[in-house]
Amino acid sequence: MDNVTELVSGRGDWLKSVNSEGGIVISSRIRLARNLGGFHFLSKCSQQDRDEIQALIVGAINSSALGGHFFYVHLDNMGPLERQLLVERHLISRQHAEAEGPRGVALVGDETVALMVNEEDHLRMQVLYGGLQLDKAWQRINQLDDQLEERLEFAFHEQFGYLTACPTNIGTGIRVSVMMHLPALKITGEIERVFRAAKDMHLAVRGLYGEGTEATGDFYQISNQSTLGKTEEEIVEEFRDLVVPRITEYEVQARELLTKQKSTMIEDKVWRAIGMLKYARTISTEETLLLLSHLRMGLNMGMLNDVDLDTINELFLNTQQAHLQIITGQRLDGEQRSKLRADYIRRRLSNHQNN
């Protein structure tokens, strides 16, 4: 792949309909933070150090068994729209998109793996799968780490484990994140239960795009905060056996309650969402997210059958601002984008009906 804009013709594997836990768990992501021993961390690196770190890591990827599967994207000579595209696809962090200097990301075509180079740490590996697939994600990333470790020397400390620029990531350097769709908890006003449970279990709750983002469209990213003093397997198990089942159960209860006691209200929300999406002439990203969230909830609660999950997933992805502009080949201001977004959604939803 020569150009990241080609990504828009497809969809990351994680967004292909894995309908797990009643659609409540959207994706499973595991990230490992690593730094090369013998270099400063990035805040104290010269330009030359950064170039060298990047060359060492890219060299290690290319010469390993992984080589043929990856393509490396230099972010420092890429336009802001293309960088934003990668953020919208969850392949790089917002911080990585907005930073400066030599940095990049190694990607595989199905978008299940992204290796960020020179982000907050020298190397941040990510594996992303649809639904609840944490064991598979851990196996894959552990293997990747082993393969790179044969060629790179990671900073490691007998007591503190893998060393990272921020002390909150040391030890395992692992961040397990599960993206969950919790519209019923939001509607019943019980989302606070999730925050409380998260606090009890030392977890962080974030918005759709990670650190510093708000929860829009009822999507919440739940991730571990402590990384030291537990094994990677223990952290993964805790998510698989404790965290995800507990929060899923809250959402299931809220949906049952709504179905039993507020069925008209909830149906009205879903059908209004369809009405707006099908007929609106201008629509913002936030409103789109919220309405698609209600549509997704309606589908998962068995209220509708004239829209499928694939179409909803595609709309989530393609109505984001960088996607919209790259797909239509137009650079637009906010107002124009809102019109174009409404047109795009209308077309996709009416196409679908005619099929």
Next chain:
Amino acid sequence: MSMLCQKCKKHAATVHLTEILNSEKREKHLCEQCAAQEGLTDKAQQPINQLVAKFVLAQTEAKELSQITCPDCGMSFLQFRNGGLLGCPNDYEVFKQTLVGLLEKAHEGRTQHVGKIPGGRENKHKRQHELMKLRRDLQEAVNLEDYERAAALRDKVKGLEENG
């Protein structure tokens, strides 16, 4: 009869908070909605630099601490406190005493790694440290346009890298 929320005075207060600000104790009793509006219910998610700043302030020897500087990367504790990021692996040794307290707070009281260990660790640690110092000296030599010294240092770095 339960206490009413101080803010809306409508719902029962379920979030109770004691804040100590400038040695003045203040109590807050809020209902869930008002607490959420004030962002009080997810205190656990403070950004690291706030955690660090708070923690350091609580230390009596904070002043002395801010004088410590890493000889490898030049990071001072004050700088770390403000930015939240360390400058090099050696900082974990230089600031170890204070960091251990911070790590306990951030990692549920644990300070010993028990997870994955990279293979073939022997002597790598020393070598990593050596390499880092050489690269720093090399950068200085380049900055000073001392190319003879830079070339010698570059050879040393290469040599150490290849013997890994």
